[in-house]
Amino acid sequence: MTQRRRGLSFFDAQASNVKKIAVMASTVAFEFNKATLKLRRSLHVSPRNSPEVQRKSTAGGDTEIESPGSTQSTSRKSSKRNRQLCAELSSFALYPLFGALSPSHFSSPNLLFQNEKKQPKEVVEFLQLSDTDMYQIMCFLNPRSLLNLSQTCGRLRQLCLSHEENTEKRDVTSHEIFISFNQIRRKTEVRLLKRERTCTDPQFTGNTIRELLAPFSRALTRITFETTVFVTDWLDEILELHQQNRLIPLSLVFTGGALTKGNQLTGADLRSITETEFVDFVAKLQPHLQEVQLSTSRMFKMNTDPPRLLAMITMLSSFGIVYERPPLRFYYEEISDAITFWKSDSLSRSCDVYMRRPHDVSIDTWINLSGSIDESRIDPYTDEILVSKITIKHSFLVHIDLVFHFH
Amino acid sequence: MSCEEPTTSPTPENNITVVSSDGKEFLLDLKLTEQSETLARLISNFEYDRTDVKKDPVPLGNITSAQMQKIIEWLQHHRYYPKWEQNDIHYSTSFTFETWVEEYLNIPNNEMFELLNAANYLNIPRLFSTICRIMASRITGKSAEQIRTVLNIKTDVKNDVYTGIPIQEDSSSSEDGMSEISLSPSPPPI
Numbered sequence: 204m205t206q207r208r209r210g211l212s213f214f215d216a217q218a219s220n221v222k223k224i225a226v227m228a229s230t231v232a233f234e235f236n237k238a239t240l241k242l243r244r245s246l247h248v249s250p251r252n253s254p255e256v257q258r259k260s261t262a263g264g265d266t267e268i269e270s271p272g273s274t275q276s277t278s279r280k281s282s283k284r285n286r287q288l289c290a291e292l293s294s295f296a297l298y299p300l301f302g303a304l305s306p307s308h309f310s311s312p313n314l315l316f317q318n319e320k321k322q323p324k325e326v327v328e329f330l331q332l333s334d335t336d337m338y339q340i341m342c343f344l345n346p347r348s349l350l351n352l353s354q355t356c357g358r359l360r361q362l363c364l365s366h367e368e369n370t371e372k373r374d375v376t377s378h379e380i381f382i383s384f385n386q387i388r389r390k391t392e393v394r395l396l397k398r399e400r401t402c403t404d405p406q407f408t409g410n411t412i413r414e415l416l417a418p419f420s421r422a423l424t425r426i427t428f429e430t431t432v433f434v435t436d437w438l439d440e441i442l443e444l445h446q447q448n449r450l451i452p453l454s455l456v457f458t459g460g461a462l463t464k465g466n467q468l469t470g471a472d473l474r475s476i477t478e479t480e481f482v483d484f485v486a487k488l489q490p491h492l493q494e495v496q497l498s499t500s501r502m503f504k505m506n507t508d509p510p511r512l513l514a515m516i517t518m519l520s521s522f523g524i525v526y527e528r529p530p531l532r533f534y535y536e537e538i539s540d541a542i543t544f545w546k547s548d549s550l551s552r553s554c555d556v557y558m559r560r561p562h563d564v565s566i567d568t569w570i571n572l573s574g575s576i577d578e579s580r581i582d583p584y585t586d587e588i589l590v591s592k593i594t595i596k597h598s599f600l601v602h603i604d605l606v607f608h609f610h
Numbered sequence: 611m612s613c614e615e616p617t618t619s620p621t622p623e624n625n626i627t628v629v630s631s632d633g634k635e636f637l638l639d640l641k642l643t644e645q646s647e648t649l650a651r652l653i654s655n656f657e658y659d660r661t662d663v664k665k666d667p668v669p670l671g672n673i674t675s676a677q678m679q680k681i682i683e684w685l686q687h688h689r690y691y692p693k694w695e696q697n698d699i700h701y702s703t704s705f706t707f708e709t710w711v712e713e714y715l716n717i718p719n720n721e722m723f724e725l726l727n728a729a730n731y732l733n734i735p736r737l738f739s740t741i742c743r744i745m746a747s748r749i750t751g752k753s754a755e756q757i758r759t760v761l762n763i764k765t766d767v768k769n770d771v772y773t774g775i776p777i778q779e780d781s782s783s784s785e786d787g788m789s790e791i792s793l794s795p796s797p798p799p800i
Contacts, residue, residue, distance in 0.1 A: 327720050331723070336726055342742070348750045552789050
């Protein structure tokens with residue numbers, strides 16, 4: 204029994220030893236495999252990079268030419284990757300051994316994560332130049348190129364805009380300005396729309412005219428004031444931009460009067476300025492301003508006698524007063540004075556005037572003003588002949604006509 | 611602009627030594643340094659034009675040896691040119707560069723910017739102005755997108771009416787300088 208027990212204990216001890224040896228052998232084998240793997244990776248011996256494969260690819264004519272720089276960078280990349288892999292795998296410091304064997308330059312574990320990449324040479328970019336240098340370059344650019352440069356990024360745009368007054372400007376006539384009251388936002392907005400636009404053309408909206416003007420350009424444009432807009436709020440900005448040669452209003456249109464119903468006046472609001480101020484404003488925009496259309500019922504009060512408003516026919520090519528409330532009718536004498544002044548002024552230009560028919564003018568009196576009646580109709584109630592269109596020739600300028608369109 | 615180049619051999623007395631940022635020393639003739647206002651003022655202040663004054667090397671911390679080499683090449687070429695006068699700082703459609711200048715500045719943009727900085731630092735107005743004009747000629751006639759590509763600019767403006775929108779010029783009126791610009795299809799305003 205005792206012998207048998209001894210035999211059993213012997214077998215038990217032997218079995219546990221075998222188990223221990225097996226575990227040890229397995230550990231050694233694992234560590235050996237791991238070390239082999241690391242060694243192969245360190246020496247870059249992979250099936251892809253093996254000499255056999257390379258020889259085969261060369262023999263097949265499928266050679267790949269790499270520049271020395273690219274090979275170097277590839278090997279540097281892979282060595283870094285290997286080092287990281289080794290560091291993650293390694294439970295003990297085999298690293299120095301493989302470090303010494305590998306073609307890379309590390310030799311101790313504490314260099315594992317050392318970035319051996321050389322700092323690249325600092326490259327100077329355009330935006331790293333000083334503002335003064337950039338401005339010097341801009342001095343040699345034409346307006347179109349400056350505009351294009353200003354579209355590249357915010358800093359350049361600010362820089363271009365800050366020196367805009369020193370640069371030549373280009374005339375642009377492609378857009379027109381609308382100043383309207385936004386009923387939803389309850390505020391006045393400036394919109395910029397393309398001339399001869401389609402519904403797909405975009406519109407640009409802003410709070411001021413200035414912010415919508417493109418840099419390095421002079422906008423020759425029509426400005427339309429829509430209903431409920433207080434015109435006086437915009438006169439200063441228009442004059443300022445005009446003085447700065449940024450904006451040249453060719454036409455001023457005050458609309459909205461057609462919506463008038465009974466006593467409810469509509470249209471652009473001109474009531475807070477006087478007739479004199481308005482005429483002065485128009486005179487300051489000369490000689491560029493060609494057209495003024497007062498199609499609003501919220502007109503300024505006529506405060507001069509004889510009315511200076513009619514004298515604007517010497518400055519403009521088109522002048523109209525419609526929808527005004529109360530209706531504005533000039534007397535023959537006032538019209539006659541205006542025509543006489545227009546005929547005698549050597550700077551007069553052809554002008555179309557749209558206004559209400561004066562009460563006290565007959566056909567004979569128009570003929571006395573050397574006018575030719577182009578259109579007329581008979582009033583069905585009074586059987587009176589009503590002149591609708593009359594053309595008056597300038598006294599000494601050829602092909603310069605003043606045409607009245609009465610309604 | 612033409613100039614005669616008499617053959618004169620520089621003597622040690624009329625030289626100064628400048629040291630680039632990477633420690634390389636360059637021997638410069640005092641005649642050449644007249645083109646650089648910075649060096650000329652320095653020489654005048656330290657009286658380096660006198661033969662009995664000991665001339666210490668002048669450190670140029672902002673200029674590398676490569677840039678210095680390039681600058682010396684410029685100074686040598688313009689050694690006998692008349693003094694530079696900046697009288698036209700506006701663009702001109704008829705401006706032409708010397709062949710030598712075109713070859714000299716036929717370098718990548720980044721090197722051009724480095725040279726511009728160096729010319730600015732040494733205050734060499736002829737070189738500075740020429741580089742600016744050359745840079746302008748590289749920008750002229752290009753769209754915003756092309757300029758971004760050429761100058762490696764990344765746009766930082768979004769939802770902006772000015773950004774990256776091509777401008778089509780009216781072909782019928784593009785001859786004269788003050789023509790109408792047709793802005794389509796989605797233009798910057800006016």
